[in-house]
Amino acid sequence: MVLGSIARVLFLTALIAANAAPAFSKTITIGILDTIDPWFYVQTFGPTMEHLRKVIPQYEIKSVELSFEKLQKAIKAGELDFFIAPSGFFAYVAESAGARHIATRHPQGAKDPSKSVGSVFVVRANDSRFNNLSDLVKVSVAATDSNSFDGWIIALGELLLQNLDPKKMFSGITYTGYGIPDVASMVLNKQVDVGILKTCDLEQFERDGTIAKGALRVLNPKNDSSISCRVSTDLYPDVVFASLPKREFPAVSYSRRQEAR
Numbered sequence: 001m002v003l004g005s006i007a008r009v010l011f012l013t014a015l016i017a018a019n020a021a022p023a024f025s026k027t028i029t030i031g032i033l034d035t036i037d038p039w040f041y042v043q044t045f046g047p048t049m050e051h052l053r054k055v056i057p058q059y060e061i062k063s064v065e066l067s068f069e070k071l072q073k074a075i076k077a078g079e080l081d082f083f084i085a086p087s088g089f090f091a092y093v094a095e096s097a098g099a100r101h102i103a104t105r106h107p108q109g110a111k112d113p114s115k116s117v118g119s120v121f122v123v124r125a126n127d128s129r130f131n132n133l134s135d136l137v138k139v140s141v142a143a144t145d146s147n148s149f150d151g152w153i154i155a156l157g158e159l160l161l162q163n164l165d166p167k168k169m170f171s172g173i174t175y176t177g178y179g180i181p182d183v184a185s186m187v188l189n190k191q192v193d194v195g196i197l198k199t200c201d202l203e204q205f206e207r208d209g210t211i212a213k214g215a216l217r218v219l220n221p222k223n224d225s226s227i228s229c230r231v232s233t234d235l236y237p238d239v240v241f242a243s244l245p246k247r248e249f250p251a252v253s254y255s256r257r258q259e260a261r
Helices: 004-019 038-055 068-076 087-097 149-161 183-188 201-207
Strands: 027-033 060-066 082-086 100-104 119-124 139-143 170-175 194-198 216-219 239-243
Touching: 027 068, 038 060, 060 068, 068 082, 068 087, 082 087, 087 100, 087 149, 087 239, 119 149, 119 183, 119 201, 139 149, 139 183, 149 194, 183 194, 183 201, 183 216, 194 201
Parallel strands: 027 060, 027 082, 139 170, 139 194
Antiparallel strands: 082 239, 100 239, 119 194, 119 216
């Protein structure tokens, strides 16, 4: 699950253009939204930064991890050259910030990067109280972060689409911050009634033995052939790599077939 060669090509093209103009700074600053899951840093961000530092050693590449609010402020203040964030954040700031999409991460298991992430509502498999989202009345819930696009915000959007009011449904909300115990463990240990995961996390937990296969049951399962994982919501684009107008970069076009994998 990496940005892939197309992302590197696009980014390098932009940097080469910058290098042609002496007025440009030799420091590249990249902001990263801190609600992206930890696996992103291992599987995608780390390898990409390592590659860039090798092929463009004349640049100092700095990265800074920022909260939702601080990333907005840094973009507005012109402190960043690029940012990496979920597509929901990009859509939120793109017009006002003049941000330009460079690449979208294409997760394994998704056929189309524009429909590759969503949320999953999970309960204990033997908990007969819940069969539909409308059954979630005055229940306790666990999620990773209140600003997590695929681990919380998309889930809330699904409830609203079904004319359900999250304020009336949840008696208590626990945000784990990707800590221990995590969302799945809290559900299995009966610390909460329901958990919200991002797509494909449940399958990953079952593959690596973190939880027993079938121990958790998905509510509101949707039959979407765009992704090989179980999902409870509509699907959206994954993490976006975007440039900001602090520098002028030429537009780079590419076909759908070249999407990052």
